[in-house]
Amino acid sequence: MRTEVLIVGGGVGGLTTALKLASCGIDVTVVEQQKGQAHTYKGELLQPKSLQIFDRLQVFSYVKESGHPLKTIKSIEKKKVKGTFETIGISTMNYGVIDSVFNYGLMIPHERLKEILLEKAMTYPTFHYYQPARFVEFSDDTTGVVKHDGETIFIHAKYIVGAEGRKSLVRKAMNLDIEEKRYDHHFLTVTFPRPTSMIEGEMIATPTTFLGLFPLPHDEVRSVYLIPSGEYKAIKEEGIESFYKRYIELCPALKGYVTQIPSWRNIQLMIPVQFHASEYSKDNKVIIGDAAHSVHPMAGEGMNLAIQDADALGDLICWMEETGETSLTNLKWLEKVRKPKVQHLLDTSHLAALAYSMPFRKFPRIRNRSFQQMEKDQKLHYKQMLNLSGLGLWKESLLDRFIQLGLFPARTSEKSDVFYRKHMFTTKVDYPWRNEGGEVHGH
Ligand SMILES: Cc1cc2nc3c(=O)[nH]c(=O)nc-3n(C[C@H](O)[C@H](O)[C@H](O)COP(=O)(O)OP(=O)(O)OC[C@H]3O[C@@H](n4cnc5c(N)ncnc54)[C@H](O)[C@@H]3O)c2cc1C
Numbered sequence: 128m129r130t131e132v133l134i135v136g137g138g139v140g141g142l143t144t145a146l147k148l149a150s151c152g153i154d155v156t157v158v159e160q161q162k163g164q165a166h167t168y169k170g171e172l173l174q175p176k177s178l179q180i181f182d183r184l185q186v187f188s189y190v191k192e193s194g195h196p197l198k199t200i201k202s203i204e205k206k207k208v209k210g211t212f213e214t215i216g217i218s219t220m221n222y223g224v225i226d227s228v229f230n231y232g233l234m235i236p237h238e239r240l241k242e243i244l245l246e247k248a249m250t251y252p253t254f255h256y257y258q259p260a261r262f263v264e265f266s267d268d269t270t271g272v273v274k275h276d277g278e279t280i281f282i283h284a285k286y287i288v289g290a291e292g293r294k295s296l297v298r299k300a301m302n303l304d305i306e307e308k309r310y311d312h313h314f315l316t317v318t319f320p321r322p323t324s325m326i327e328g329e330m331i332a333t334p335t336t337f338l339g340l341f342p343l344p345h346d347e348v349r350s351v352y353l354i355p356s357g358e359y360k361a362i363k364e365e366g367i368e369s370f371y372k373r374y375i376e377l378c379p380a381l382k383g384y385v386t387q388i389p390s391w392r393n394i395q396l397m398i399p400v401q402f403h404a405s406e407y408s409k410d411n412k413v414i415i416g417d418a419a420h421s422v423h424p425m426a427g428e429g430m431n432l433a434i435q436d437a438d439a440l441g442d443l444i445c446w447m448e449e450t451g452e453t454s455l456t457n458l459k460w461l462e463k464v465r466k467p468k469v470q471h472l473l474d475t476s477h478l479a480a481l482a483y484s485m486p487f488r489k490f491p492r493i494r495n496r497s498f499q500q501m502e503k504d505q506k507l508h509y510k511q512m513l514n515l516s517g518l519g520l521w522k523e524s525l526l527d528r529f530i531q532l533g534l535f536p537a538r539t540s541e542k543s544d545v546f547y548r549k550h551m552f553t554t555k556v557d558y559p560w561r562n563e564g565g566e567v568h569g570h
Pocket of ligand 1: 135136137138139140141158159160161167168169170171172260261262263290291292293296316351397415416417418424426427428429430431433
């Protein structure tokens with residue numbers, strides 16, 4: 128069969144790309160290997176930029192009504208005193224400092240988000256979806272071999288998008304290098320019922336662990352709990368009661384809630400990995416999302432980077448086809464636009480991860496001071512939230528880092544809206560091909 132764009136992988140990245148392409152009238156085919164809905168936990172925190180993208184793709188109202196808005200994330204530092212944990216510092220990161228209608232995050236069950244994207248894409252006649260359908264290899268440069276319903280299908284396409292996650296076969300076929308970075312810690316992750324009063328995000332840290340609590344709709348909460356790498360088996364052997372105890376001693380409000388997790392079978396081990404592919408495109412092949420980069424989950428960015436890549440790639444191919452600028456070198460625009468933004472978030476997430484790694488984990492006061500300085504210093508707070516939101520980029524300076532470490536006092540000067548707005552991405556920055564024409568400058 129023939130299609131204009133073959134997308135391998137119907138995760139959030141693949142489906143968002145397909146939705147954008149189908150909305151431009153481009154013939155697009157997605158192949159997804161899973162049989163039904165996945166039973167593994169994946170990213171569920173939508174950052175403001177992703178909300179803006181879904182607004183433009185006309186699915187925002189469904190996304191919003193299926194999610195739980197997060198205006199703030201509280202960072203709580205605790206220390207054991209005479210056998211019980213006591214709070215030694217609290218600071219709050221507030222999305223409200225961003226000058227946008229999308230000045231909040233949204234927690235949404237991952238499979239529900241995919242369902243919304245798929246339902247909308249199905250409304251376009253040029254969208255085709257095969258599930259379960261597994262891409263296995265290329266028979267030539269433009270033809271993907273896919274196993275579906277016991278048959279082998281050959282899908283011939285002008286453009287091929289690898290959106291099939293970390294173990295991308297398309298990336299392999301492109302012979303791209305990745306260098307994986309591992310961490311000295313892993314995470315346990317599980318969703319369970321929450322107290323109705325728990326409506327904002329909370330990150331509770333101690334010298335040895337970390338518990339992230341992110342409320343979902345329907346009075347549920349998604350949690351991530353840091354453990355030293357290699358200790359999963361021993362912790363599991365302690366039994367489920369010991370798991371409940373670990374949560375309750377950090378957050379007593381979870382008593383009667385975390386205990387509703389029936390067994391260890393509901394708890395998933397998450398191993399953070401970081402890598403960034405050297406290139407995003409070669410000839411007619413492009414990779415996006417986790418196929419192109421993997422980010423430490425501390426800053427909640429993985430799914431958002433996939434959505435933002437998808438939006439940029441979708442728009443680029445729409446523009447190439449609308450204008451007849453179909454030279455495949457134009458696909459390099461994706462890398463030019465997305466790679467620096469992705470790299471900054473990879474670095475930010477890595478830095479956040481280090482704060483909870485050995486030996487930094489032994490210095491809770493530095494971490495606590497850093498969060499408190501960020502809350503006090505308006506500029507630092509704005510930069511942090513803007514960069515996480517994906518709506519703009521304002522890199523931290525050396526002075527910012529010194530302030531963050533408490534070596535200089537926090538700045539409390541009035542903010543100038545015009546100056547701050549300058550760092551938000553405009554459509555010119557997000558989709559430069561629409562202004563600068565067919566050549567990729569400065570690549
Ligand atoms: C186990 C796990 C837990 C995570 N938890 C968090 C978290 O708590 N917070 C956070 O921010 N981020 C988390 N992430 C990261 C986040 O979920 C991802 O960054 C995001 O889902 C990336 O989207 P994607 O579309 O690029 O890839 P994916 O979501 O991985 O989607 C890829 C899709 O491709 C399909 N596929 C793979 N190979 C083939 C093939 N050969 N043929 C056809 N289909 C194929 C897969 O079945 C899958 O549906 C997690 C990721 C994983 C893997």
